[in-house]
Every structure is written in structure tokens, then in C-alpha cells.
Amino acid sequence: MLLDIRNLTISRDTPTGRVQVLERVNLQINEGEIHTLVGESGSGKSLIARAIMGFLSSNWHIQADRLWFEEHDLLTLTASQRRHIIGVDIAMIFQDAKSYLDPNLTVGEQLGEAVLDQDLSGRWLQRRKQRKERVIQLLHRVGIKNHESMMTSYAHELSEGAAQKIMIASAIAHRPKLLIADEPTSTMEPATRQQIYRLLAQFHARYGMSILLISQDLGAIMKETERLSMIYSGQLMETGPTRALLDKPHHPYTEALLNTSLYRQSQREPRSRLPTLAGTEPSLQHLPIGCRLGPRCANARPKCVQTPELSKLRDRAFACHYPLNLEEKE
Numbered sequence: 001m002l003l004d005i006r007n008l009t010i011s012r013d014t015p016t017g018r019v020q021v022l023e024r025v026n027l028q029i030n031e032g033e034i035h036t037l038v039g040e041s042g043s044g045k046s047l048i049a050r051a052i053m054g055f056l057s058s059n060w061h062i063q064a065d066r067l068w069f070e071e072h073d074l075l076t077l078t079a080s081q082r083r084h085i086i087g088v089d090i091a092m093i094f095q096d097a098k099s100y101l102d103p104n105l106t107v108g109e110q111l112g113e114a115v116l117d118q119d120l121s122g123r124w125l126q127r128r129k130q131r132k133e134r135v136i137q138l139l140h141r142v143g144i145k146n147h148e149s150m151m152t153s154y155a156h157e158l159s160e161g162a163a164q165k166i167m168i169a170s171a172i173a174h175r176p177k178l179l180i181a182d183e184p185t186s187t188m189e190p191a192t193r194q195q196i197y198r199l200l201a202q203f204h205a206r207y208g209m210s211i212l213l214i215s216q217d218l219g220a221i222m223k224e225t226e227r228l229s230m231i232y233s234g235q236l237m238e239t240g241p242t243r244a245l246l247d248k249p250h251h252p253y254t255e256a257l258l259n260t261s262l263y264r265q266s267q268r269e270p271r272s273r274l275p276t277l278a279g280t281e282p283s284l285q286h287l288p289i290g291c292r293l294g295p296r297c298a299n300a301r302p303k304c305v306q307t308p309e310l311s312k313l314r315d316r317a318f319a320c321h322y323p324l325n326l327e328e329k330e
């Protein structure tokens, strides 16, 4: 197992007391797997990514039974272990790529900095030449052919799609084992989104790179996604192989998201309206007791004020007292 997260709880102090923004979330990623984490805005997806990367500031409190990457406990890394793992073995790309690129450096200079020293050899001049060659190679790998003009461009001169490709080039310069992609395509045109996804799928296939993709919409996930985890208001609702989860969701939240997402649109009458999940996600000050989906769940009953344990069924797991689609013997 590459990444093993068990019972991750992330809390924050608010004027009304400490709030568990993320509550006992599990997430396991196998080597070479594409795993997509799906949830509405504010459900805690980015918090999980930031906890893995160690990007959470001191006003967040993290607890976990396990937060491991390979044989490393990410909660107790020394500074030098962290430097080795984060940014090298684990890399991350973000939604608005432009704001993460350095505005004062050209693309060539930025990618040059991302090239690992251990990939270079010889004297200074030779190393300089090799660094440039490696930058050109990285640009070609992300599908940028006009490398000469790209290398002298600054972030503000790039389109969103090109900036995202530069960020991916920078992330893969270290040949990471795990790439965390935090909604890299949400603001893009569908065609550009597909291009970025194809690129990620290529790196996955060619180098066996594992990917944790973060997405708000089931309709916008990479088709190569092998496993899905559904998160709602900081609680894990369901996780399992993509096909099984989409065909027969056990959790009412997965079912509701499927109904509201473009994923099932093709199965609808052409003119029917896309239904929406009634209500909104609760605020941190008013988190429901027990299953947080309760107030928005069509199946909710009194027992739902007790937080359901995660039930495991073969390679799937769900946290619901009244799961769906269990009538047949699985």
C-alpha cells in the first residue's frame, strides 16, 4: 500500500469551541492506482490533501490512527525526511496553476529549478546543458512542442491550460510515486480538461505513477479512475471500485450525487431537468449530530443521529445504517 490513512480527524478552534471539520476519514491508495475523491465544495477534500503534504497551519489539529506513505509516518517526519518525501515522492498540482507559478521567473527557469541535481552529472557547463535538455524533454512530455518560446514565457503570458501543463511538468520532474491533483481542471473548457486527463493517464500508464484526483463532480472524473471515495461534510460516506460504486451505490449520498451529476444525464429523457440534492452542506457551526448527511438524506431515520461505523463488504466500504442495493447476495 502506498498511502494508508485511518481515522484521520482534523479539527479547528472556532469562537463556539473546537470543531471536527474532518471526522475519522479513511483513505487507502494502492501502488499504481488512480483514486478519485469526490465531494461538494467545502466537504474537506483539500484538507485531506493538505494533511498529506503537511501544509496545514498550526491552528488546525490533526489526529490519526495512521497517516502513512509507504513505511513513513507522515505525522512524525523529521524536516529532512519531509524534504525528501514531499515534492519528490509526493507531488501536488492545484486548481489555479497560474497563481502557484513564480511570476518573476520564466518557464525555463522554473522548470530548471525543478530538475533534480542527481539527474545531472559532469562539470558546471555540462550540467547546465543537461538541465536545459531535461527541461525541453519535460515540456515535450506534457505536449508542448514550441519549447523555445515557452521557455522564455512568464506565468501571466500563459493560458490556464498551458499553466496547468507547466505545473504538471514541474511535478513530474521528480518522478513522484504519488501525484495529488486538486481539481486541476475545474475552470477549464471540457476539451482542455480532457487533454490534461489524457496527460495524467499517460504518466500513470508509462511510469506507474499513482494519482489521487480531487473532484467536485462525478461527471468530471477521469475515466481511468479505479477507485472512488465519496466524502460529505468531512465524513467518508462510501469507497470502492469505480464501476461497482457507480452501478450499485450502497450510500444514499453516492446515489444522490449520481442523480445530480452529468454522469447519468445521458440515461435521461433529453428534456428532463437535472434534479439537485435538496438543501445545502451544513456550516461548521451547525454540523448535524451523527451522520452529517441526515438533514438532506431521503432515507434518514431516527437512528441516523448515531454516527454509522464504516461497514466493509469485500473491496467496498460504506458508512450508512440503511444502505442501498444490498438485497441480492453479493
Ligand SMILES: Nc1ncnc2c1ncn2[C@@H]1O[C@H](COP(=O)(O)OP(=O)(O)OP(=O)(O)O)[C@@H](O)[C@H]1O
Pocket (backbone or CB within 6 Å): 021, 039, 040, 041, 042, 043, 044, 045, 046, 047, 048, 216, 284
Ligand atoms: N483557512 C481556513 N480557515 C477556516 N476554515 C477553513 C479554511 N480552509 C478550509 N476551511 C473549512 O474547512 C472545510 C473543508 O474545506 P476544504 O477546502 O477542505 O473543502 P473542499 O472539499 O476542498 O472544497 P472545494 O471543493 O471548494 O475546494 C470547509 O468548511 C472550509 O470552510
